[in-house]
Amino acid sequence: MPRKPDDIDAFDRAILRILQRDNKTPQRTIAEAVNLSAAAVQRRIAAMEKSGVIAANVAIVDPEALSLGVTAVVEVFLRDERTASIDRAKTLFRGTPEVQQCYYTTGGTSFVLIIVTAGMRAYEALTRRLFSDHEWVASFRTLVALDRVKSGAELLVP
The missing domain is CATH 1.10.10 (Arc Repressor Mutant, subunit A)
Incomplete structure (x- = not known):
């Protein structure tokens, strides 16, 4: 607890x-x-x-060291906001290693994902698997990062 x-x-x-x-x-x-x-x-x-205050002890790995050169911020729009659709999306995104972060959001966008892949071909294949192959996904929008200015998991501890 x-x-x-x-x-x-x-x-x-x-x-x-x-x-x-x-x-x-x-x-x-x-x-x-x-x-x-x-x-x-x-x-x-x-x-x-x-x-659970300390959720995990992990190593933060530089994606470039592993030839993972594409980082994308992806907005996902579901066809509807029914519980079944939301739960399917959460399960799929949680189980996808390329999805580094996933946020269920308000304001018109259903989910915001941070995705890391080796290149654009790998990213395209992933989008087909995550979005095109599921009827409950209406559309998605990709923002490709040009440079990682800051990345980390450190929270401000007051």
Whole structure:
């Protein structure tokens, strides 16, 4: 069960700031930075992992290092907003590794996706699989990124 914001104190927030920059920071280094014992830091990190505050520990990989040169922001428009259509889209997008991020949105666009592929041919094949082959997708609009100015997963911890 996720902790409430009131349950996250100043020590937890300081620990989160450090872990978001580098989750391999040794606990003794974190402890020194936040004025706690290493054991206390370890307990707090474990509690935040158990409660879901820390959702995952991952490596952020540079797509270019893997020859993944196309990043696209895609707006998806569903034919209708029935629960079945929305649930089908969510399931499909969640299960597609090229979809890096997926947001169910308001304002006329049903979903906004961040997609990374090796090239335009791979992107075209993916759009056929994700959009053209499903009658519940009305249309989609693609914005191809020219340059990645900023990318990350670090949240502002007040």
